[in-house]
Amino acid sequence: MAPTDTRLRTQAEITARVKALEAMLIEKGVLTTAAVDRLAEIYENEVGPQLGAKVVARAWSDPDFKARLLADATGACAEMGIGGLQGEDMVVVENTDTVHNVIVCTLCSCYPWPVLGLPPNWYKAPPFRARIVREPRKVLAEDFRFPIPDSVEIRVWDSSSELRYWVLPRRPEGTDGLSALALEALVTRDSMIGVAPVAAPAS
Secondary structure, eight states: OOTTOOSSOOHHHHHHHHHHHHHHHHHTTSSOHHHHHHHHHIIIIISSHHHHHHHHHHHHHOHHHHHHHHHOHHHHHHHTTOOOTTOSSEEEEEOOSSEEEEEEOSSSOOOOHHHHOSOOHHHHSHHHHHHHHHOHHHHHHHHSSOOOOTTSEEEEEEOOSSOEEEEEOOOOTTOTTOOHHHHHHHOOHHHHHTSSOOOOOOO
């Protein structure tokens, strides 16, 4: 089963249901195609993982900003004009050589939308929410093909409606000479959830 699937339905089935629901709401006049397109545009261009990637790239390159980000993520993001709904109170936790962090919301799907966009389906699925807390090393290795060495401590952070966590991933080796844009391109949503590494650029 892929990480995007659930025990109840596959990603393809979920996508088909969403499209059918969208068509029905438009047909009944509840939504317009323009409204749907605008919502998609917001999460593709105005909020989402591309903004989180900008924050990560700056933190990798600017030690003072990184210190502010770890001390007050909401305030540091606001310096870059990033914030808003579902991002009022954010905490960033840093991955290091000895500690790996992963986030979850065990109650529902609380998530820092301004920097990560909408939560993926697997993040909301009960199997992930239950298992990542009990057996994070196994879930990362088996479901996400991201094995964490036994020598590295794994910390699982439970987001809530009051406090939303996200991860400052480790900067990959061999990226010292990269520009901010090149660094941003390496950072993915999953790396900021903690279920994937940041891959070094292809040589």
